[in-house]
Amino acid sequence: MGVEMGKERIPGFELEGRDEDGMDRGILTLSVGPQHPGSGHFRLIVKVDGDMIVEALPDPGYVHRGEEKMCEYRNYIQNIPHLERPMIADSCGILYPYALAVEEVCNIPVPERAKYIRVIMAELNRCIFELYWLGIYGIFLGHSTMFMWPMADRELLIDLAEMASGARVTHAYFVPGGVRNDVPDTFPEKAKGHLLYFKNRLKEYKDIFYDNPLFQARTVGVGILSREDAINLGATGPVLRASGVDHDIRKVEPYDVYDEIDFEVVTMKEGDSFARAYVPWLEMYESVEIALQALEKMPSGPVRTKLGPNPKGAVGEAFKRVEAARGELAYYLVSDGNPKPYRVKLSVPSFREIPVMAHLLRGAKLADMPSIYWSMNYWPVEADR
Amino acid sequence: MGSVSGMLRTLASGSKHLAIKRFTLRYPEQKLRFVGDGYQFDPKEGVGIVGYRGRHILYHDKCTGCQLCSIACEGIAEAISMVKVDKQYKQNKKGIMPQIDYGKCVFCGLCVDACPFYALFMTDDYELAAYTKEHLIYTPDQLAVKPKYQGTYEIKIDELGAYHDE
Numbered sequence: 001m002g003v004e005m006g007k008e009r010i011p012g013f014e015l016e017g018r019d020e021d022g023m024d025r026g027i028l029t030l031s032v033g034p035q036h037p038g039s040g041h042f043r044l045i046v047k048v049d050g051d052m053i054v055e056a057l058p059d060p061g062y063v064h065r066g067e068e069k070m071c072e073y074r075n076y077i078q079n080i081p082h083l084e085r086p087m088i089a090d091s092c093g094i095l096y097p098y099a100l101a102v103e104e105v106c107n108i109p110v111p112e113r114a115k116y117i118r119v120i121m122a123e124l125n126r127c128i129f130e131l132y133w134l135g136i137y138g139i140f141l142g143h144s145t146m147f148m149w150p151m152a153d154r155e156l157l158i159d160l161a162e163m164a165s166g167a168r169v170t171h172a173y174f175v176p177g178g179v180r181n182d183v184p185d186t187f188p189e190k191a192k193g194h195l196l197y198f199k200n201r202l203k204e205y206k207d208i209f210y211d212n213p214l215f216q217a218r219t220v221g222v223g224i225l226s227r228e229d230a231i232n233l234g235a236t237g238p239v240l241r242a243s244g245v246d247h248d249i250r251k252v253e254p255y256d257v258y259d260e261i262d263f264e265v266v267t268m269k270e271g272d273s274f275a276r277a278y279v280p281w282l283e284m285y286e287s288v289e290i291a292l293q294a295l296e297k298m299p300s301g302p303v304r305t306k307l308g309p310n311p312k313g314a315v316g317e318a319f320k321r322v323e324a325a326r327g328e329l330a331y332y333l334v335s336d337g338n339p340k341p342y343r344v345k346l347s348v349p350s351f352r353e354i355p356v357m358a359h360l361l362r363g364a365k366l367a368d369m370p371s372i373y374w375s376m377n378y379w380p381v382e383a384d385r
Numbered sequence: 386m387g388s389v390s391g392m393l394r395t396l397a398s399g400s401k402h403l404a405i406k407r408f409t410l411r412y413p414e415q416k417l418r419f420v421g422d423g424y425q426f427d428p429k430e431g432v433g434i435v436g437y438r439g440r441h442i443l444y445h446d447k448c449t450g451c452q453l454c455s456i457a458c459e460g461i462a463e464a465i466s467m468v469k470v471d472k473q474y475k476q477n478k479k480g481i482m483p484q485i486d487y488g489k490c491v492f493c494g495l496c497v498d499a500c501p502f503y504a505l506f507m508t509d510d511y512e513l514a515a516y517t518k519e520h521l522i523y524t525p526d527q528l529a530v531k532p533k534y535q536g537t538y539e540i541k542i543d544e545l546g547a548y549h550d551e
Contacts, residue, residue, distance in 0.1 A: 155540075172493040
């Protein structure tokens with residue numbers, strides 16, 4: 001028998017200590033969100049018994065835009081700007097598998113230089129996104145310095161991305177067949193300078209944030225996700241790696257030139273909120289290394305295969321996945337031979353964190369909710385698509 | 386105890402910033418310099434030329450009124466509409482040219498990629514704020530004006546940290 005709570009009914013969930021008539025009078029239902037009290041456009045229906053959360057029901061869908069349906073009415077090029085809208089902080093990451101999938105369906109070759117530029121931009125975007133997330137994580141735990149520093153250092157990398165692509169956040173830079181334009185001649189030198197400086201700055205984050213006893217008190221041992229649960233619940237990205245699973249699409253299924261680049265997959269065993277916050281920080285070091293290596297190896301040559309304005313796909317399908325900043329991001333694309341895709345399916349990492357979030361919040365303290373919620377790296381707009 | 390040393394290290398790391406230079410760009414007085422002359426596209430090579438994607442510039446002597454920019458924008462922002470211009474052009478008998486609504490434009494630059502006649506490019510100008518929505522609609526005559534954007538500042542990095550300077 002389920003618990004009756006207003007209109008909601010949770011099948012299969014039993015509460016202890018109910019009244020004889022089956023009502024749970026000791027349980028208070030709180031609605032966290034959807035008007036952005038630190039949750040994004042997303043609602044968590046939290047049921048608390050005193051200070052403990054007995055049940056957290058994620059309620060996504062407030063920013064559903066119908067991206068998948070929109071794709072069916074636009075041609076392969078027109079789809080580019082709206083597909084990066086779900087995750088503008090990591091716009092290259094969300095566009096990457098789309099470009100790969102269209103290349104497979106339409107049989108478009110990619111020049112070697114474009115592959116390296118894509119890797120550099122994807123890694124810059126990973127850092128840009130993770131700094132943005134780290135800033136928000138900091139401010140929601142009351143650490144306002146950790147909001148200011150990443151936001152300022154993010155500017156260094158945004159400056160590089162803008163130099164290469166011409167736009168600060170929504171780059172619309174990856175296209176089927178390469179990238180929109182070549183990077184300027186001064187880019188490699190400037191990028192090296194900024195990345196090396198950024199690498200040194202990252203060390204200071206450890207001093208002020210990760211080694212801070214106040215931050216550790218809020219996160220260490222909070223919301224522990226075991227290795228088995230992480231796999232069973234379908235966690236992905238830093239959440240999965242913080243629980244000790246060595247899984248990274250860049251290693252498992254290398255795309256573009258990731259197989260030519262030497263880097264390590266960061267994992268931690270603890271699986272608590274601290275590990276989930278620490279893994280992205282370690283990954284930023286790897287991202288800087290990957291970007292520096294790619295800058296070193298980048299050959300000269302063309303960057304874009306010349307296409308007609310309206311490329312047609314062959315009849316077929318493609319499934320491509322990449323490691324975006326939040327985890328595995330996959331596109332399934334079906335083409336029926338028209339200039340417009342027949343079906344585009346996005347599998348986004350944020351959506352896959354919803355069951356993990358519900359699992360971790362059950363039994364946690366209400367005060368630990370921000371620390372668990374933000375460590376999930378959950379972005380409502382991306383999850384709703 | 387670890388917490389005391391952690392606290393001290395935190396304070397030391399923060400107070401270091403009293404000595405290093407301020408990173409912030411003081412925006413209206415100081416403006417960033419961009420690479421190139423704005424985003425352009427070379428239809429012969431099929432590849433873009435690097436530059437900032439700001440407000441468009443329309444070359445009246447090249448635009449043929451073919452509507453390809455408008456068609457490209459149709460599924461993206463629907464910001465471009467073709468309007469009649471008063472002047473007569475040899476290459477543009479119908480006398481229609483794009484008019485861009487910056488209340489809708491997303492600055493993706495795919496209209497520039499669509500133009501086969503080198504007539505529509507983008508510029509460094511991003512200061513497009515207006516008092517009314519109507520003022521955000523740029524007519525072909527307004528788009529023909531070359532913007533006066535001149536940024537001189539860029540990020541410099543030295544032993545004192547990163548900062549904006551000329």
